[in-house]
Amino acid sequence: MKLQKLLSYLHSLFSHEGENPEITSIENDNRKVKDGSLFVCIKGYTVDGHDFAQSAVENGAAAVIAERELDLPVPVIVVRDSSRAMAVLADAFYGHPTQKLRLIGITGTNGKTTTSHLLEKIFEDRHEKTGLIGTMYTKIADKVYETKNTTPDSVTLQKAFHEMTEASVSTAIMEVSSHALELGRVHGCDYDIAVFTNLTQDHLDFHKTMDRYKQAKSLFFSQLGNAYIENRPKYAVLNADDEATEDFIKATAATVVTYGIDNEADIRAKDLKIDANGTSFILTAGKEERYIQLKLIGKFSVYNVLSAIAASLCAGNDIDDTIKSIEKIKGVAGRFELVTANQAFPVIVDYAHTPDSLENVLKTVAEFAEKKIFVIVGCGGDRDKTKRPIMAEIACNLATDPIFTSDNPRSEDAAQILRDMEAGVAGKEYLVIEDRRQAIIHAVSKAEEGDVILIAGKGHETYQLVGDEVLHFDDREEAEKAIRSRFGTV
Numbered sequence: 001m002k003l004q005k006l007l008s009y010l011h012s013l014f015s016h017e018g019e020n021p022e023i024t025s026i027e028n029d030n031r032k033v034k035d036g037s038l039f040v041c042i043k044g045y046t047v048d049g050h051d052f053a054q055s056a057v058e059n060g061a062a063a064v065i066a067e068r069e070l071d072l073p074v075p076v077i078v079v080r081d082s083s084r085a086m087a088v089l090a091d092a093f094y095g096h097p098t099q100k101l102r103l104i105g106i107t108g109t110n111g112k113t114t115t116s117h118l119l120e121k122i123f124e125d126r127h128e129k130t131g132l133i134g135t136m137y138t139k140i141a142d143k144v145y146e147t148k149n150t151t152p153d154s155v156t157l158q159k160a161f162h163e164m165t166e167a168s169v170s171t172a173i174m175e176v177s178s179h180a181l182e183l184g185r186v187h188g189c190d191y192d193i194a195v196f197t198n199l200t201q202d203h204l205d206f207h208k209t210m211d212r213y214k215q216a217k218s219l220f221f222s223q224l225g226n227a228y229i230e231n232r233p234k235y236a237v238l239n240a241d242d243e244a245t246e247d248f249i250k251a252t253a254a255t256v257v258t259y260g261i262d263n264e265a266d267i268r269a270k271d272l273k274i275d276a277n278g279t280s281f282i283l284t285a286g287k288e289e290r291y292i293q294l295k296l297i298g299k300f301s302v303y304n305v306l307s308a309i310a311a312s313l314c315a316g317n318d319i320d321d322t323i324k325s326i327e328k329i330k331g332v333a334g335r336f337e338l339v340t341a342n343q344a345f346p347v348i349v350d351y352a353h354t355p356d357s358l359e360n361v362l363k364t365v366a367e368f369a370e371k372k373i374f375v376i377v378g379c380g381g382d383r384d385k386t387k388r389p390i391m392a393e394i395a396c397n398l399a400t401d402p403i404f405t406s407d408n409p410r411s412e413d414a415a416q417i418l419r420d421m422e423a424g425v426a427g428k429e430y431l432v433i434e435d436r437r438q439a440i441i442h443a444v445s446k447a448e449e450g451d452v453i454l455i456a457g458k459g460h461e462t463y464q465l466v467g468d469e470v471l472h473f474d475d476r477e478e479a480e481k482a483i484r485s486r487f488g489t490v
């Protein structure tokens with residue numbers, strides 16, 4: 001696309017008349033620039049992209065978007081907010097791909113990854129090609145790509161959506177993080193269905209208060225827009241049991257569909273029965289009633305299932321087809337994932353890394369644990385510090401044998417993170433084993449029939465972030481090794 005055509009999408013009051021080179025790509029990293037790229041200077045948390053503009057031009061950039069004048073031998077377009085401009089330009093450059101897809105976004109403190117995989121299964125069972133963008137990876141039809149973010153930057157996003165349209169994907173499902181909403185990463189994404197899971201404590205290192213965290217989430221629903229477009233309804237699928245929902249109802253002009261268990265809701269579950277093999281309940285959807293038997297375990301899983309059913313119905317899918325798909329799902333990697341070697345007690349790996357998720361998952365374990373509950377849990381470094389003593393207290397209150405260990409210390413001192421956790425459990429009984437592998441070995445060596453071991457916080461992760469190092473570490477592998485070393489291999 002020609003530069004001037006691309007710039008016209010900014011609808012700037014002030015013209016950018018000048019050279020008009022062909023733009024071959026949009027980049028915000030000089031190391032990815034090729035001949036004809038438009039380089040966007042982004043002021044980051046670590047470095048300032050403006051410092052790489054010269055290098056970007058040497059790599060072939062044909063023009064630069066910046067927030068200040070730069071002395072370069074190519075057109076430099078100065079804008080007030082280069083991130084905002086980047087989102088507009090990326091959407092235009094790739095031909096507004098989300099306007100050609102059914103786009104379902106999921107936001108909330110917990111349940112986004114799980115619910116996105118439930119929806120992926122529903123649409124794949126309808127023989128639709130799907131795309132999925134989230135914590136674990138970016139998937140375009142049957143190709144899977146690694147990701148650094150749950151919700152990537154706008155260029156990465158629009159490029160992925162464009163590739164989805166090229167691959168005949170009809171439904172894209174994505175996790176929408178509060179960081180992304182706050183930072184404008186999803187500007188240009190035209191959502192058809194916006195799902196809210198829940199709002200509990202996390203990311204206060206970034207949002208500082210729960211109110212601002214809620215405000216960030218609220219942007220998702222207000223940005224669905226006010227227009228009512230023929231044959232393009234927009235839906236806000238909201239959790240009737242979460243108090244933030246009333247704020248989101250106020251924020252959105254979209255059609256509201258509620259789901260829940262405790263309060264009146266459009267899509268509701270009652271008579272829940274939970275055991276180690278799954279969860280059953282009676283679903284009511286308008287005048288329809290269905291008995292549902294999930295392989296998934298726990299009340300929190302029912303919330304995820306209800307939100308997925310609601311979103312599926314908003315997309316026009318049949319309720320019985322939707323239920324058939326949901327009932328087949330065994331689980332999502334690292335979410336209440338059973339490690340079975342040849343041990344006499346369940347060993348569960350779960351991604352719970354917030355107070356609410358840890359409480360939910362421990363309460364679920366308590367539904368079927370006959371004797372001891374071992375929980376191995378730590379807290380990530382360079383993340384919300386205030387949750388550390390709270391999570392430790394939850395572990396001590398809901399498990400018989402809490403063991404505090406390392407998660408991803410990142411740039412922090414692992415021992416200090418553990419001390420922050422211990423600040424919440426003075427006088428309580430617990431163990432501290434800083435080495436995660438040793439913590440797992442200890443629990444496996446002590447557990448007996450009737451006990452349950454929960455290894456929480458890392459779930460699907462196959463790494464441990466220590467300083468700048470990315471070490472291989474997979475809770476599931478470590479648990480299986482510990483089990484086989486105690487019980488032998490069959």
Ligand SMILES: CC(=O)N[C@H]1[C@@H](OP(=O)(O)OP(=O)(O)OC[C@H]2O[C@@H](n3ccc(=O)[nH]c3=O)[C@H](O)[C@@H]2O)O[C@H](CO)[C@@H](O)[C@@H]1O[C@H](C)C(=O)N[C@@H](C)C(=O)N[C@H](CCC(=O)O)C(=O)O
Binds near residue numbers: 028052148149151153
């Ligand atoms: C704190 C934060 O959000 N950081 C994000 C940010 O990194 P940053 O600001 O440090 O970027 P930077 O390194 O300063 O670079 C600034 C600019 O200079 C450019 N640059 C940089 C170096 C260079 O040599 N050349 C160059 O051109 C960069 O491409 C960038 O445009 O921009 C990066 C590129 O888009 C993101 O990958 C990175 O996310 C990091 C990995 C991160 O951990 N983010 C977390 C906080 C986050 O966003 N989490 C949410 C929620 C997670 C969840 O709950 O699941 C998420 O959506 O992932």
Ligand SMILES: Nc1ncnc2c1ncn2[C@@H]1O[C@H](COP(=O)(O)OP(=O)(O)OP(=O)(O)O)[C@@H](O)[C@H]1O
Binds near residue numbers: 356
């Ligand atoms: N609806 C829910 N309510 C509360 N806890 C939940 C819910 N769904 C899942 N959990 C718990 O939260 C953990 C994380 O679930 P999931 O990965 O689906 O959340 P997420 O929103 O994608 O998290 P993140 O923001 O870290 O990507 C699960 O391992 C489980 O312990």
Ligand SMILES: N[C@H](CCC[C@H](N)C(=O)O)C(=O)O
Binds near residue numbers: 353380408461
């Ligand atoms: N085990 C991870 C889970 C959180 C990852 C993701 N939600 C984020 O905040 O980056 C940690 O606490 O380090």
Ligand SMILES: [Mg+2]
Binds near residue numbers: 150
């Ligand atoms: Mg996730």
